[in-house]
Amino acid sequence: MVNSTSELVFIPAPWVGHIMSTIEIAKLLVNRDNHLSITVLLINPPPTFGWSFAVTTYIQSLAKTKIDRITFINLPQDKNSSVSKVPMATLTDCINNHCKYVRKIVAHKMSQPVPGLGKVVAFVVDMFCTGMIDVANEFNIPTYVFFTSNAAFLGFKLYIQTLSDDKNQDVVELSNSDSKIPVPCFIKPVPTKVFPATCHTQEGLEFVLRSARKLRDAKAIIVNTFLELETHAIDSLSKEKTVPMVYPVGPILNLEAGAGKASSNDDIITWLDTQPPSSVVFLCFGSMGSFDEVQLKEIANGLERSGHRFLWSLRRPPSDQTTTAPSDYEDPGTVLPEGFLERTAGIGKVTGWVPQVAVLGHDAVGGFVSHCGWNSLLESLWFGVPSAAWPIYAEQQLNAFEMVVELGLAVEIKMDYKKDFVNQKANKVVVTTEEIESGIRRLMEDYKLRKKMKEIREKSIATVAEGGSSYASVGRLIKDLKLNLL
Template sequence: MANSIAELIFIPAPGVGHIMSTIEIAKLLVTRDQQISITVLVIIPPPTFGSGSGSPITTYTQSLAKNTMDRISFIELPQDKTPPVSKAPIAAFADYINSHCKYVRKIVADKMSQPDPGSGRVAGLVVDMFCTGMIDVANEFNVPTYVFFTSNAAFLGFKLYIQTLSDDKNQDVLELSNSDSMIPVPSFIKPVPTKLFPGICQTREGLEFLLGSARKQREAKAIIVNTFLELEKHAIDSLSEDSTIPMVYPVGPILNLEAGAGKKLGNDDIITWLDTQPPSSVVFLCFGSMGSFDEVQVKEIANGLERSGHRFLWSLRRPPSDQTTRSPSDYEDPGTVLPEGFQERTAGIGKVTGWVPQVAVLSHGAVGGFVSHCGWNSLLESLWFGVPSAAWPIYAEQQINAFEMVVELGLGVEIKLDYKNEFSNPETDKVVVTADEIESGIRRLMEDKKVRKEVKEMREKSRVAMAEGGSSYASVGRLIVDFKRNVLGHTEL
C-alpha cells in the first residue's frame, strides 16, 4: 500500500453478489488512480444465510482474507457468535452486520493513528447498502461515508420516496403496500403498482428496516450506484434534481466478467453442449443464488419449456431442506422432481443441470434468452451480453427491477411480474405460475424482435459507458477527485 495518498475502507454486505460487485469496483478504482489504496473488511455470513463450513460463500469470503491484490487488501472480521434476536430475517441480518461495528471502529482507529504517511490517509468508508449502520462509526472519526448501492437508481429513488411518504407526508406505507393501487414515484416514468412493492414493505418490522436504511443513506456524502446513465437516465436525473438526496455517482455496469472463461470452471459439459447449439437458439433459465421452486412449480416449468419447443439450459436447484440455511443445493438426480419422461423427450434440445457459471453461459453465442429472477447483477450481465430477459422475480426488490426492465424500458418480457416467493417466509401463500404462462413468456422472449433489437442497442451503450470518455468512466473520475479531495483539500488537486 506504499505511496498511496488516499486509503478507502470498503465494507460489503456478506452476500456473494454484494462482495463480488464491491471487489470489482475496488479493482476499477485502484486501476484508474495509482494514489488510491483499498482495504476490504470481510464479514463472514451468518449460518442462516447458508454460510456453514464448506459452503460456497464461506469458502469464497475466507479465501479473500488470504489474498492481496495490487493496493487492495482484505481483513476478515471476527464472527459475532451472539445468537440473533428473533426478528424478521432482513432485520436480523442488519443487526448481524451492525454487530461488527466494534471491529470496524478498532480498524479505523488503528489506521487513523498510523504515523507512516506512505500508507495513505483514510479518505472515506465505502459501505454496502445493507451496512449503513457503519456511517455512525465513520462519523466518530470525522471520515465521510459513501454508500455503494448494488441495485439500480430507480429502486434507490423508490426507497427514498417511500421514506418521504412515511416521514414527510404521514402516509401509512404499510397500508399502501398491502393495497392494490398504483402510485407515482419520481424515479419512474410510469406509476408503480403497489403489488410490486418488495415484501419487506408489507410487514411493520420489514418496513421499519427499509425506512431506517433510507434515512441512513441520506446521511452519506454520496451514493455510488451500479448503473449507467444511458440505461436509467430518468431515474438518475430525478435523483440528481432532488436537493435532499446526496450526490449520486452512476459507475456501472460493474461486473465480474472473469467467469466468462467457462471451461476453467469445471463446467466443460455445459459449455461443450452449448457449442453444439445454433446461435441465439437456447433459453437459459437461472434464478440466482437463493432461487428455487417446489416440485409442483418445477413440473409447470418443465411442461412450459417442452410445449414452447425451444432449446433450453435449465439451472434447477433444490429448495433448502430446513430453516437452518436459506441456500438451495443441487439435486443428485433432477429426474425425481421432473415430469416422467421429460428428460428423455427433450434430450435432443434441452439440458437440465445444477449450479452454472452464469457469466460464461450468458456470454455464449448459443444463448438467445434468459429467464431470470431479475437480481440486478444478473440483469446487468444479460444486457452486457445482449441477451433479452423474461422476468420472473422472486424476492427482495426483484419485482421493482422487473417492472423497470419490462414496463419502463422495454428490455424484457413478462412471465409474472408480481410473483413473490420470499425465501424468508416459506409459510406465505404460494402462487403457481402455470405452464401456459411460462410457454407464452418463453415464446415472446425468443420471438419478440423489438425487445431483441433494444437489448442489442443497450449492449453497445453499456460498453461505451465504461470505456474512456463514456458516462460511467467520467463519473468514476469525478468520484476519485471527491475521494482525494477529502485528504488533500481543494488546493492540491
C-alpha cells in the same frame, strides 16, 4: 508535507455477489488512480444464514488473493446477532455488531499510519452496511454508500421514507392495496403489487425506513448503473435537494465469476457449442432461487410446449429454509414429469450450478429466464441477451417492473411473483404452464426486443470506456474522494 496517497476503507455486505461487486469497483478505482489504496473489511454472516458457507469459503479464498494496493481483512465472526422476522433486519444487526471491530482497525490506522500509505480519507460501505456511517463520523471521515442495486430502487426507498416520515402515509396499508402510485424515479405509475415484501409489514417497513434515513447521511451514493440505462431515475435523484450526490459508475461486473468452477461444467459449454446461434433459452434463478415439485413440473411442461431449446439450472430447495441454501439434485428426473428428460434430450439440458457469465456470453444463448437480481440483469444487458422476468424476493419485483414496463428491455412471465422465505406455507402461487410457455415464446421470438438489447449492449460497453458517462462519473468520484485528503 501532505502524503499524496489516500486510503479508502471498504465494507461490503456478507453476500458473495456484494463482495464481488465491491472488489470490482475497488479494482476499478486503484487502476484509475495509483495514489489510491483500499482496505476491504470482510464480514462473515451468521452460521444460521443459508448462504453463510458459500460466503465464508469465498472470504477464505480472498486471503490468498493478491491485488496491488488492495488489502483484505477478515473480521471476527459475531455470534450475538438478534433474530428478526425480517431476515434483512437480522443481517443488518449482525453487520452493526461488527462496528467495534471496524472502529479498532481504523483507530489503529489513524494512530499508526503504515509507511507508504496515506491516511484514511473515506469509508465506502455497502447499502446494507450504513450503520458504519456512525463509526466513520467518530473519526470525522466521510462515508460513501455503494448501492449495488439500481437508481430506480434507490429512488423508491427514499420516496417510501418521504411518504411515511413527511406525508404521514400508511405505507403498509398502501403496499397491501391493489393500486398504482406515482414515484418520482419512475416515469410510469408503480403497481403496489411489485413493492418489495418488506413494505407489506410494519416490521419490514421499519427496516426500509431505517435504511433510507441512513442513506441520506452519506456524503454520496455510488450506484451500479449507467446514465444511458436509467436516465429518468438518475435525473430525478439529482433534482432532490435532500439526496446526496449520486455517482452512476456501472455496469460493475465480475466477468470472470465462476471461472474457477467452469472446469467441472465443461459439458455445459460443450453442449452449447453444438447449438445454433441465439437458439437456447437459459433458465437460472440465482444463488437462492429454487421451487417446489409442483412448480418445477409447470416449468418443464412450459418448456416442452414452447418447443425451444433450453438450458435449465435446476436447484433443490433446502429442507430447512433458515439454515441451508439450494443445492443440486442427484437425479433431477425424480421431480420432473415422467419422460420429460427423454423427450427433450435432443433440444434441452437440465443441470445444477452453472457458470452464468460464461453461459450468457455464449453465442448459442438467445434468452434468459431470470429472477431479476440486479447483477444478473446487468450481465444480460452486457451480453445483449433479452430477459423474461420471474422475480422471487428482495427488490426483484421492482427490477422486473423497470425492465419490462419502464424500459421495455424484458418480457414478463410473472412480474409480481414473490416467494415467502419466512413462512413457506403462505407461498401458494403457482406460475402455470401456459404463462411460462407464453413468456418463453415472446422472449425467443420478439425480434424488436432482440434489436433493442443489441443497442443497450453497445451502450453498456461504451459507457465504461474512456469518454463514456460512467467513465467520467468514476473520474469525478475519485476527485471527490481525494479532496477529503486536504
